[in-house]
Amino acid sequence: MDSRRAGESFVLLASLLFGTQKIEQFDTWMAYELYALLLAAAVYLGYTYGTVTDRGALTPKPAPIPPTALQQTKRRSDDKFGFIWMSVPKNYRDSTDDGILTALLLGPLIATALLLCSLDPYPGDGLPAGWAIESPIRLPARNTRAPPPAIALLRGRYNLLSLATFTSAILLLHVCSSRWLENRHVAAGEPTPSSTEAERRSVPRSEGVRGLYFIFFTLGSAASFFLVRIALGLVGIGIWQHLNLFDVIVVAIFYQFTLYVALRMAHRGLTLGELGLVCFGGTAIFMEFLNITIARIWPVTTAYLKTYRLPTPLVVFQTALVAGPFLTGFLIAPMLVLSRHAAQTPVRRQRRLLPSEALRARRRLAFAAAFVALVIIFGPLGLWTRWCLGNRDPWIWVVCWVISRHRRVALLAYWAALGSISVAGWTRQLARSRRMPGPVDAASSTNALFAASNEFLDRAPTLRLNERRKFFHALVVFMFLPGIAFDPAFTHLAFSAAFAAFVFAEYIRYFAIYPLGAAVHRFMNEFLDTKDSGTAILSHFYLLTGCAGALWLEGQVLPTWLLQYTGVLVLGIGDALASIVGKRHGRHVWSPTTTKTLEGSAAFAASVLACAWLLRLLGVVEPFSTVRYVSVIILASVLEALSDQNDNLTLPLYTWSALVIMRVS
Structure with a gap:
């Protein structure tokens, strides 16, 4: 293991270990879950990078290749990279590191921070300080078992932390099973695929066969985890006891489904670390949607409203705005595919169609897709939102809420x-x-x-x-700083609406929806770098999610404002200055395997700290511990320099979680 990977691994392992020690003061079994995950991650690293278990001798020596091709092959075909079951190197974004620890540990770190927020005693209904929004949704009064919203939120976040460790266990099972199968094929002496193919010996070339094997593995692993959960309960072991059997089977199937779909829809757009984190977030939002729906169907028999944020209208709208576009895209997929096919096929190859007729066909497809999308938005999505809001029209609710201030x-x-x-x-x-x-x-x-x-x-x-x-x-600094300062609840909703708009814009771009597809594609193409080499352009999604994460998590129930600015300060100021200073004035690199410099990291830490203190002097945020804040920002700058994951996504989430665990405010 080189120094860059060792440094990144140390930061992530040490951060979660510190958070686990905090959790151990409140719940021993929950701490044991995290300790087991940390041990499994450490064992995996030791097995993968240890010299004793290095299996490089089993790999046939490849033919000599040019130096430029060697670098690319090394980035995509490193035998120490982890893979999801039935996936191959060409499914992932080119990177020097698969990001396995990001996939395994960052989700539990975020859940740990959220749980620690709820474990702090706070009077009232638990709404974050300064948020102008309705009180959380409550179960009916005749449900005498229903606890207050703050207690329900605490139980929900216990459930979230178990969900995080559970999904990490599923991911680790995928990686270990995939490696075991590949090693068997290597030991059998099967020929090595060429470097240009970016395939693996153990994975069939047919997508249909791969999909079938993945389904069998998903069902088998879900059944196995179901039996393990039953066995743990019978012998009195408290691991995953905050997940009921229904949660286990639903999470196991849905999480693996999102792994498969995301890997193929965002082909070559995600590393393993980014994939695991994105799918964990998608699974958490899906479980919130499912739990809210169940509570609305059976309000009297539901023990408590199991959500990971307070069940305010903001959470209802975010569920509709984040999950809704993906549901819409799935339902109108045939029209989207036809639109892309029509745009890519030259007119001379479209039989019996004149140029004017081909254009009319594209217009009809665009109109049909837009019409069906509107039917879905105003139909099932709108009706579900109305139902969750207590039979209040969501469109009228939003208008009245906006103009109320x-x-x-x-x-x-x-x-x-x-x-x-x-x-x-x-x-x-x-x-x-x-x-x-x-x-x-x-x-x-x-x-x-x-x-x-x-x-x-x-x-x-x-x-x-x-x-x-x-x-x-x-730009995000100038746009979002005023919103967070004056109305964080409204900015929360605006972030969700912007995410939905980005999803539909990506549909228009990728599927070449007439007449905007080409223009959107040309505009977006001018901002692409090596991390946007896949079919989907994800950088703007990551930038939005990184800035919005501190508000979307709604973790700070105590009267603190500093944490809400984390994403904007880290990305809008720290990351931008680190890149500019590092490229122009950087002289000392962190490691031979990275271009990040000490000068850029110093600019990152100094700029974020200076802006935080400026907000403090202006009275925008409360007093905070400078020593603890500097410690976290230095760790974040080290992670930014050493990690090859997309820092727009991972860096703000890590920084926010570390600030909560360190109790900076």
Whole structure:
């Protein structure tokens, strides 16, 4: 194991170990779950990277290849990489590290931080300080067993932590089973696939056969975990006792389903670490949706409303806005696929179709997809949201809630103006750099705001890729800092709506929906780097999730504001300055296997600390422990430098969790 991987592993293992010791003060069996996970992760690392168990001699020596091809092959075919069952290297994003510890430990670390938040005594209904939102949904009064919302939330977060360790166990089973099967094929002397194929000996080439094997493995592992859970309960072992048998079977099947779907829909877009974290989040949201639905169907017999955040309307809307677009895409998939096929097929190959007829066919497909999507949104999704809101119309509820405060209307206008200026300005910049066909005439713009921004940016130099990407990091600071400061609850809902808009925009781009598909694709293509080499463009999703994570988690029930700014400070300021300073002034790299520099990490830590103290001096956040805050930010800067995972996703979540566990505020 090289120094970079060793440093990243130490940060993640030590952080979760410290959180586990905090949990042990309240629940011994829950701590044992985490200790078992830490031990399993350490054993896996020792087995994988230990020299005694190095099985490199079993691998036939490949033919000599050029140095440039050698680097790419090493990135995608490292025999120490872990794989999901029936997956191959070409399914994953190119990286120097599979991110196995991120997949195994970051989810439990987040759940640990959430549980520690709820274990702190706090009077009232548990709403975060300063959040202008309705009180949490309660079960009917005739359900005499139902506890208060704060107690129900505590039980729900115990359930979440068990869910996190359970999904990590499933992922580890996949990786170990996949490695065991591959080693058997290697020992049998089967030929090594060529480096350009990025295949594995143990995985069939047929996608249908792979899918069938994956289904068998999913059902078998789900049944095995079901029996293990029963056995643990019978012998009095408290591991996973916060998961009932229904939870075990549903989570085991759904989590593995999301692993399979995400790996194929975002082909070459995710590492193993990012895949595990994304699927854990998706499973948690699905379980919240399922538990809310069950509580609405059987309100009297339900023991408590099992959610991982307070069941306010914000959670209901987020479930609809995050899960709804994926459900919509699944239902309109045939029309989306036909639209992409029509866009990729030249007119001369479309039989019996003139160019005008082919264009009309694309228009009809776009109209049909939009119509069915609207039916789904206003039909099942809208009706479910209305049902959960107590038979209140969700659209009217949102309008009334927004106009109930003038600052919300002002924030909407501010975001619209800033977004319009940014899009118009970048359209002009890209046209000037001749990366998009045809110049844009500012004088012809019908919007004075667009024209003014175009005229201003005509005088500015064009930017390189890294500067273009970091511009959006700076943009999130100007957009979201006022929202978090003035109305965090409204910003929570706005983040969810933005996520839904991003999903539909990605549908339009990838499936070339007429008439916007090509324009969206050209615009997004100008901001891609090596981490966006897959079929789906995910960087903007990660940036949004990283900034919104501190609000979406709703962990800080104590009167603290500092933690709510974590994502914006870490990504909008720290990560952006670390990249710019490191590329321009960096001289000392952390490791021979990374380009990250000590100068960039120092800029990250110093800028985040300076901004946090500026917020403190302005009275925006409460007093906090500078020593503890600096300690966490230094750990975050080290993780940013050493990890090859997408730091827009992992870094804010890690930093927020570490700040909670360290009790900075």
